[in-house]
Amino acid sequence: MSAVPGLKEDCEELLGAFQQADTVRFERFAELWRERRFHTVFYGRIRALERNKITKKTLELAQQYFLPPYSFQIRVGALYLLYGLYNAQLCQPKQKIRIALKDWPEIQKFQQDLLDSQHYDAAYIFRRLKLARAFYFTAMPKLLTYRTKKKIEENYFKEEFKDPSNRVNSLITNDVLEELLNIHDHYQKMKCVISADKSQPDKALSLIKDDFVVNLKDITLEHQQWQQNRMKLFRNAKETDETENKKKEGTLLESEGSERANALARIKYRSYSAVVEASKSRRHRQVQLESSEAGSSCGKSPSRSEKSSRRPQPARRRVSSEVRGEMQVAKETVTRHIGMPVITEENSDE
Amino acid sequence: SIDVLMSSEKEEDPDVIPEDSSLLTLRIRKKDLERREETIIVDRACRQETLTYEMESHAAGKRPDNPTDLIEEGELLLTLNVFYPVIFQKHKDHKPYQTVLVLGSQKLTELRDSISCVSDLQIGGEFSSQPDQAPEHISKDLYKSAFFYFEGIFYNDKRYPECRDLSRTIIEWSESHDRGYENLQAVKMEDYVFNDLSLKIGFPYLYCHQGNCEHIVIITDIRLIHHDDCLDRNLYPLLIKKHWLCTRKCFVCKMYTARWVTNRDSLAPQDPCFFCDVCFRMLHYDAEGNKLGEFLAYPYVDPGIFN
Numbered sequence: 001m002s003a004v005p006g007l008k009e010d011c012e013e014l015l016g017a018f019q020q021a022d023t024v025r026f027e028r029f030a031e032l033w034r035e036r037r038f039h040t041v042f043y044g045r046i047r048a049l050e051r052n053k054i055t056k057k058t059l060e061l062a063q064q065y066f067l068p069p070y071s072f073q074i075r076v077g078a079l080y081l082l083y084g085l086y087n088a089q090l091c092q093p094k095q096k097i098r099i100a101l102k103d104w105p106e107i108q109k110f111q112q113d114l115l116d117s118q119h120y121d122a123a124y125i126f127r128r129l130k131l132a133r134a135f136y137f138t139a140m141p142k143l144l145t146y147r148t149k150k151k152i153e154e155n156y157f158k159e160e161f162k163d164p165s166n167r168v169n170s171l172i173t174n175d176v177l178e179e180l181l182n183i184h185d186h187y188q189k190m191k192c193v194i195s196a197d198k199s200q201p202d203k204a205l206s207l208i209k210d211d212f213v214v215n216l217k218d219i220t221l222e223h224q225q226w227q228q229n230r231m232k233l234f235r236n237a238k239e240t241d242e243t244e245n246k247k248k249e250g251t252l253l254e255s256e257g258s259e260r261a262n263a264l265a266r267i268k269y270r271s272y273s274a275v276v277e278a279s280k281s282r283r284h285r286q287v288q289l290e291s292s293e294a295g296s297s298c299g300k301s302p303s304r305s306e307k308s309s310r311r312p313q314p315a316r317r318r319v320s321s322e323v324r325g326e327m328q329v330a331k332e333t334v335t336r337h338i339g340m341p342v343i344t345e346e347n348s349d350e
Numbered sequence: 351s352i353d354v355l356m357s358s359e360k361e362e363d364p365d366v367i368p369e370d371s372s373l374l375t376l377r378i379r380k381k382d383l384e385r386r387e388e389t390i391i392v393d394r395a396c397r398q399e400t401l402t403y404e405m406e407s408h409a410a411g412k413r414p415d416n417p418t419d420l421i422e423e424g425e426l427l428l429t430l431n432v433f434y435p436v437i438f439q440k441h442k443d444h445k446p447y448q449t450v451l452v453l454g455s456q457k458l459t460e461l462r463d464s465i466s467c468v469s470d471l472q473i474g475g476e477f478s479s480q481p482d483q484a485p486e487h488i489s490k491d492l493y494k495s496a497f498f499y500f501e502g503i504f505y506n507d508k509r510y511p512e513c514r515d516l517s518r519t520i521i522e523w524s525e526s527h528d529r530g531y532e533n534l535q536a537v538k539m540e541d542y543v544f545n546d547l548s549l550k551i552g553f554p555y556l557y558c559h560q561g562n563c564e565h566i567v568i569i570t571d572i573r574l575i576h577h578d579d580c581l582d583r584n585l586y587p588l589l590i591k592k593h594w595l596c597t598r599k600c601f602v603c604k605m606y607t608a609r610w611v612t613n614r615d616s617l618a619p620q621d622p623c624f625f626c627d628v629c630f631r632m633l634h635y636d637a638e639g640n641k642l643g644e645f646l647a648y649p650y651v652d653p654g655i656f657n
Contacts, residue, residue: 004375005374005378005379006374006376006378007375009375010373010374010375036372037373038373040376041373041376043376044379044380044383045383047395048403048407049399049403049406052406052407093410093578094578096578098573133576136576137573137574138572138573139573140551140552140572
């Protein structure tokens, strides 16, 4: 289904303004709505068939913001948006909001959260929608269509609306840490028991770092802090001017990315500087150092250079996990590069 | 009071896009409208659009006269796309289909009866010598077998004694060598309702009738029945979308839909050639009903006959 042109931008703009307002009160949302006169989004001479289709697509778009992984505030904003769009639509009988079965438990949880945090206006709005029979309970969230698409549209989530992705946190939760601590203590006790001196383990048995659990906790906290800082910087950067915006973002992200990139470049330079001289029979095809800068798109010539341009990426991801030291990363990249000197046919991009 | 906050306070005409809109959607739409006003002389819904809209919405909100026919809450509504078997080149990007709404508690046989396919109406046989005796039996009556194929199980129509098990050939073929299809079963269609089946949404299934007329069936949506839907059980399976096929007109008068097709006709300018009933008789038979010229004539049913 092709999207309604301009609708995504309008919705995101409204939700963005709501997020800026930093509140979940309906009055605030209603003000923003009235400012933009959002109810006119269905205006324009549209005939019945087309109007049905457009309304369906509009509700579907707004519904996406109602579900995770968007942050709580955005989801409340999406609820208000759905309420507004449902009531402002001009179709008779009204088009409904499709919610898939798999999403209902999350929505129930969301409603419970609203009640617990005493956002009674949002809960009331949700109840109103349910009473007005505004929902279709479907198996799949999107109605399928069968026209061959010219290009597959990728559904991308707007970065700022998302909660910062807690992958590290979801892996190293409090429970996991506690359990690790317990196991660690148990292990230490076992070592004490079987060694000669009952008060502390044998020197020969010390195979792990003693404070490994504490270190892990510190590192995860650091990561979380870093992520929050990054989100804040990102958001602050958006507030300033448009052009300045792009530059700032670019430099901020680049400064973090470029540190890593520089580190990688240094490592690779060291490993690459010893290049094998081609034998006399292949004198015309001397091996040349191809400088593949991490992050730049090298590789206009086919497969060989593509492989080299792909290699910095996985290395970079490993660095970003920040759990291992840099030396280990260096070792890994070096072992992968040995034995594959790149033969460039011509000077592509030096 | 919450509603008032949303809607406009003063009287507004929904057809007019406000001048100073801050919404990107409206700006784009306005440009589009202006372009349409410049280029299109008469901006009105064409026949096809009216038909499509009517089909989609004609049953919405209907209630039955007889309260026992009312659909209860908790009933499932499936949306199926049944594709036409025609293969025209112009259809290669989007194959034409009809969309049928079916209740979860309906039997498969009810769906089978509601699928209208032109191959059901074909009349076999050559009738140049006896045009008045084109038999009344259409293929639908002669060849009653059909099956659905969902998830590895063939559901055969066994309501009438003439119905044969068309799926037997396929099952025997798959069992003869180890072709990697396990467990193909054959059961009776009339024993099953849609609620009993386990289906995948978006996965192509098959409906085969007349021995070799195959339709792909895809389930696009399953949802609970809603207050605003049509709640009259008798109207289901409900057709809500049908592809409009242009009918072939008679070669002579170009007005009526073709009912006869001739081959190797010495009196016709092309082979094959289509005629409506009147023109056919006028051209090929004299006043006494004798056959003039050499030709082979077959009754023709146009795929667009369901328009």
